[in-house]
Amino acid sequence: MSDQKNLILAIVLCFLIIFGFQYFVEGPQIEQEQQQAEQAQSGAADGSTPVPSASGGDAAIPNAQLPATQNTMSREQSLQKADRVRIYTPTLHGSVSLTGARLDDLTLIDYRETVDPTSPEIKLLSPAGSPRPYYAEFGWSPAPGTTVALPNAQTLWSTEAEELTPEKPLKLTWDNGEGLIFHRTISIDEHYMFAIEQTVENNSGNPVTLYPYGLISRHGTPDTTGFYILHEGPVGVFNDTLEEVDYDDLEDGKAQNFTSTGGWLGITDKFWLTALVPDQNANIKARMSYAPQGARYQTDFLNQQGVTIAAGETAGVTNRIFAGAKEVSVLDAYEEQYKISRFDLAIDWGWFYFLTKPIYFALEFLDKLIGNLGLAIMALTVIIKVILLPLAHKSYVSMSKMKKLQPEMLKLRDKYGDDKQKLNQEMMALYKKEKANPAAGCLPILLQIPIFFALYKVLFVTLLMRHQPFFGYIKDLAAPDPTTVFNLFGLIPWDPPQFLMIGFLPILMGVSMFLQQKLNPQPADPVQAKIFLFMPFFFTYLLASFPAGLVIYWTWNNILSMAQQWLIMKRMGVSVSGDKS
Numbered sequence: 037m038s039d040q041k042n043l044i045l046a047i048v049l050c051f052l053i054i055f056g057f058q059y060f061v062e063g064p065q066i067e068q069e070q071q072q073a074e075q076a077q078s079g080a081a082d083g084s085t086p087v088p089s090a091s092g093g094d095a096a097i098p099n100a101q102l103p104a105t106q107n108t109m110s111r112e113q114s115l116q117k118a119d120r121v122r123i124y125t126p127t128l129h130g131s132v133s134l135t136g137a138r139l140d141d142l143t144l145i146d147y148r149e150t151v152d153p154t155s156p157e158i159k160l161l162s163p164a165g166s167p168r169p170y171y172a173e174f175g176w177s178p179a180p181g182t183t184v185a186l187p188n189a190q191t192l193w194s195t196e197a198e199e200l201t202p203e204k205p206l207k208l209t210w211d212n213g214e215g216l217i218f219h220r221t222i223s224i225d226e227h228y229m230f231a232i233e234q235t236v237e238n239n240s241g242n243p244v245t246l247y248p249y250g251l252i253s254r255h256g257t258p259d260t261t262g263f264y265i266l267h268e269g270p271v272g273v274f275n276d277t278l279e280e281v282d283y284d285d286l287e288d289g290k291a292q293n294f295t296s297t298g299g300w301l302g303i304t305d306k307f308w309l310t311a312l313v314p315d316q317n318a319n320i321k322a323r324m325s326y327a328p329q330g331a332r333y334q335t336d337f338l339n340q341q342g343v344t345i346a347a348g349e350t351a352g353v354t355n356r357i358f359a360g361a362k363e364v365s366v367l368d369a370y371e372e373q374y375k376i377s378r379f380d381l382a383i384d385w386g387w388f389y390f391l392t393k394p395i396y397f398a399l400e401f402l403d404k405l406i407g408n409l410g411l412a413i414m415a416l417t418v419i420i421k422v423i424l425l426p427l428a429h430k431s432y433v434s435m436s437k438m439k440k441l442q443p444e445m446l447k448l449r450d451k452y453g454d455d456k457q458k459l460n461q462e463m464m465a466l467y468k469k470e471k472a473n474p475a476a477g478c479l480p481i482l483l484q485i486p487i488f489f490a491l492y493k494v495l496f497v498t499l500l501m502r503h504q505p506f507f508g509y510i511k512d513l514a515a516p517d518p519t520t521v522f523n524l525f526g527l528i529p530w531d532p533p534q535f536l537m538i539g540f541l542p543i544l545m546g547v548s549m550f551l552q553q554k555l556n557p558q559p560a561d562p563v564q565a566k567i568f569l570f571m572p573f574f575f576t577y578l579l580a581s582f583p584a585g586l587v588i589y590w591t592w593n594n595i596l597s598m599a600q601q602w603l604i605m606k607r608m609g610v611s612v613s614g615d616k617s
Contacts, residue, residue, distance in 0.1 A: 097177060097249040097323070097336045114165035115141055119192075121206055122199045126226050127360065132200060133163060136189040137208055137220055139230065140164065140171030142359055144308070151503045151512045160308055160359060164189075169255040172310060172357050174220075174232045176246040177338060184244065185212040193220065202226050215240025216345075219352070228360025229313075229370055235352030238345040245344045248353045250312045251336035254303055257283055261306055266384050266497050270324040270335050272301030272311075273378045280384075286326035286333060294322045299377050301335045302358070307499050309382050312337055313356035316375050358382075361499060364396060384497050391490035396498055399491075403500065409513055410506035413495065413585060414592045420487060421596050428600060436605045441466060488593070492586065501585045510541075513585035517541040538580040541587045546576030548594035555601045 120131035120141070130142035143157035161170050178184045187193070193208040200206040205223035212218065217237040224230050238244055260268040260283075270281040274296035281292050294301075301322050302311030314320050314337050322337040345351045358370065362383050371379035385392040395416070402412035421428070444466060452459040495501055501514040509519065517539025519525045522532040525540060550572040579587050 097251060097338050109165055111159070111162050111166040114163045117165060118163075121195065121197055123224065124199055124201050125224055126202075127228060128224070129157065130161065132206060132222060134193050134195065134208070136173060136191060137187070137193050137222075138163070138171050138173045138189065139222075139357065139359065140169070144361055147307075147361055148503070151505075151515075158308065158361075160310065167256070168258070169253070170310070172250070172252045172312070172359070174234060174248070174250045174355060174357075176218075176234070176236070177249055179245040179247070179342065182245075184216070184246070185214050186246070187212075187218050200224060216244065227363075227366050228358055229374075230357045230359065231354060232357065233352060233354045235350055236343070236345045237350045238347055241347050243344055243346050245342050247338055247340075247342045248355065249336060249338045250314065250355050250357065251334055252302055252310050252312060252357075254333045255330050257331050257333075258305065263496070265386065265493060266306060268305055269303065270301070270333065271304045271382065272299060272322060272324070272335065273381060274299045274301075274322060276377050278378065278381050281324050283326075283333065286324060287328070289326065289328070291323050291325035295340075296320055296322060298375075300358075300379060301337060302382075303333065303335060304362070304382060304384075306497070307362055307502060309358060309360065309362050311358045311382065313358060313374065313376055313379075314339065315353060315355060316377070318353075363499060364393075364400075386490070386493045386497075388486045388490040388493070391486055392493050395487075395490050396494045396500070399494060399500060408506065409501060409504040410510070410585065410588055413513075413589050416491070417589060417592050417596065420491065421593075421600070424487065425600075428597075429604065433604055436601070491589065495583070495586050495589060501583060504585075506584065506588070510584050513588070514583045516581050517584050517587065538577060541584055541591065542576050542580040542582075545579055545587050545591040545594065546572045548591050548598065549575055552594050552598050552601075555598060555605065 115131070118133045118135040120133055123130040123132065123142070127145050128142055129145055130139075132138070133140055140161050140163040142161040143159050145157060147158040148155045149158060161172070162168055163171060173189065175188065176186050178186060187210050191210055193210050195206060195208050197204065197206045200222060202223075202225055205221050208220040208222070210218045215238065217239065219235045219237065221233040221235075222230060223233075232250070234248060236244070236246060258268075267280040267282070269283045270286065270292070272279050272294065274294040276299075279292070279294065279301075286292065297319055298314065298316035299320070299322070300311050300313045301324070302309060304311075312335065319340045320337045321340055322335070324333075324335050326333050339353065343351050343353055356374065360366075364380070364383065367380050367382055370376055380393075398419070399409075399412055399416050402415050403409045406412050406415060445463065448459060448462050448466065452462060502512075504513045505511050506513055510517070516537065518537075519539040520532050520537045521540075521543060522536045522538070523530045553568060553572065579590065
């Protein structure tokens with residue numbers, strides 16, 4: 037193994053950590069343009085119509101009916117089209133439409149669109165007729181071969197309630213005029229979980245079998261981060277197995293169908309989630325589908341067992357829906373309280389789940405202890421460095437030995453450059469004499485990769501960094517450094533284009549990477565040397581668009597690594613140039 041192989045491996049692995057699971061900036065830009073084109077075609081949705089779907093026998097889930105026209109109105113105007121019951125909770129504002137009993141108006145009190153605390157609340161659900169309809173509904177499907185008047189998206193439910201709060205459930209009633217009276221009770225806790233209790237009072241004189249369903253419909257392809265370390269789109273857990281389906285995977289018109297006992301399914305954004313939670317003991321059929329007109333995505337489930345209501349009796353079922361922020365403690369509590377299978381996987385913890393989640397809790401604890409997330413990131417990086425000290429020490433000792441031998445290796449290359457076999461023999465003899473192993477630094481680096489990637493994942497996918505300030509001009513650790521060298525960090529009154537936004541933090545990261553390279557054994561090949569010299573500039577430009585918190589972590593990690601490596605080199609009597617000191 038050559039003296040540069042471990043260094044090259046380290047560089048390659050470094051690439052894997054940062055963007056091995058994502059494409060470059062151009063990919064998300066192209067995707068965003070496609071989304072904008074699709075959104076231009078999106079329209080209102082009002083009503084429902086039975087179509088083939090996931091079913092119990094031939095029972096069918098209604099699909100949200102596609103609009104006859106593409107005319108839309110503002111969200112505020114569409115909210116005024118139906119009578120509504122307001123929602124008031126410590127975490128949610130919104131309303132329930134009495135037409136269809138749809139949950140189609142929700143905003144998140146604790147989360148704003150920008151760092152300005154007076155900016156609008158995050159809008160999660162929006163009604164039919166708005167620019168981007170996104171709503172949930174529950175109902176009944178008839179048994180195969182039967183005809184029953186059932187409530188649908190046009191049904192006007194009656195109620196005496198004026199608001200829905202954690203203390204006051206919303207009770208709705210509708211009489212089909214054929215002996216069936218439908219009751220629906222919607223309740224909400226202090227966070228984001230709604231309970232939908234549906235009962236049917238049978239005064240028809242004959243038994244009736246109905247199949248309960250739930251659906252979430254989203255019109256228009258939403259904006260996504262476009263990073264391949266994060267899933268956004270339809271998601272669910274069926275029989276304890278996580279299923280993640282990208283938006284574009286559904287756009288060929290082929291629905292994804294699943295069967296399960298319990299589980300959950302819905303649509304996830306980076307930080308927000310809307311998820312159907314059926315009875316965890318029920319056998320369900322579930323589906324994720326797409327309709328091209330209006331770019332409508334739908335996730336739905338149907339209880340295969342159905343509910344039989346005997347004459348003169350009342351029977352029903354209770355299902356739930358989560359609609360809110362993906363807060364780790366809240367999701368974990370719901371998983372435990374309602375025995376929801378793997379509900380915590382609504383957050384994309386990734387392959388290293390067993391590392392990622394503990395690191396999250398450690399970072400959350402340090403944030404509460406220190407009171408500044410940026411400092412908590414730096415503190416956790418130090419703790420991880422201490423834990424990995426034995427592995428890192430072995431790696432840096434190996435690299436220091438190789439750097440110490442670099443002058444001797446250059447002499448051998450000059451002497452035996454034309455005789456590769458003799459050169460390899462002399463190199464191996466030199467390694468044996470000095471007890472140096474070129475491969476010794478590789479394994480420790482490989483073992484450290486999962487831990488540092490898990491920390492990177494935590495910072496990227498969880499709500500911890502969102503709108504959290506650091507110091508000075510860094511008001512949001514989840515946003516890129518807002519400064520740029522091209523206007524002298526704000527001294528020149530000029531707003532450069534986005535591709536020139538290279539701020540102070542990315543430059544500091546690039547400098548730390550450049551200095552760290554100087555401590556490593558340098559390539560003997562001039563071409564390799566020039567490539568490695570270019571790497572800090574490339575990373576500086578690339579990380580300029582990354583969240584500031586990630587850049588702080590990467591820079592601080594580089595500084596700690598340099599300090600550790602320098603101390604080892606000094607102890608071994610090796611100078612930065614590789615000569616004996």
